[in-house]
Amino acid sequence: MTEDELRYPIGKFSTKENYTPEELRQFISSIESLPPGVEEAVKNLSASQLDTPYREGGWTVRQVIHHLPDSHLNAYVRFKWTLTEETPVIKAYNEKAWAQTPETLLDPAISIHF
Numbered sequence: 001m002t003e004d005e006l007r008y009p010i011g012k013f014s015t016k017e018n019y020t021p022e023e024l025r026q027f028i029s030s031i032e033s034l035p036p037g038v039e040e041a042v043k044n045l046s047a048s049q050l051d052t053p054y055r056e057g058g059w060t061v062r063q064v065i066h067h068l069p070d071s072h073l074n075a076y077v078r079f080k081w082t083l084t085e086e087t088p089v090i091k092a093y094n095e096k097a098w099a100q101t102p103e104t105l106l107d108p109a110i111s112i113h114f
Contacts, residue, residue, distance in 0.1 A: 006055040031072075038065060039112045050108065063099045065108040070098050 004012075019027075042050065042065065050062040059067065074093055081088035103110065 007058070034068065035112050038068065039109075042108060042112075059099055062108055063104050066104040066106075066111045067095065067099060069111050069114040070095070 042061065045061065050065075051060045053060050054064065070093075078088075078090050081090060098104075
């Protein structure tokens with residue numbers, strides 16, 4: 001398996017020029033169903049399993065779970081900037097550094113129920 005296949009197991013995101021209303025509804029539905037799906041997927045994992053990287057040099061399962069609300073929160077703020085500022089500057093965040101903050105060692109439930 002290539003590095004890209006390991007890093008992006010479902011492939012890299014590919015955007016389109018326009019989306020249909022049905023595609024938008026499907027995207028929203030996917031976001032809504034994410035927390036219960038993640039909760040179901042990890043409910044029987046041990047601490048050791050949660051602390052296992054999903055690939056060599058990659059984040060642990062626990063870090064990936066904690067990354068989800070971080071990513072969604074940043075996306076939300078970026079949209080708000082775009083809607084409310086004349087010339088918004090979309091600030092990136094250091095995902096690798098965020099994956100090392102203290103809460104990423106805690107129970108993933110705090111991020112699943114965020």
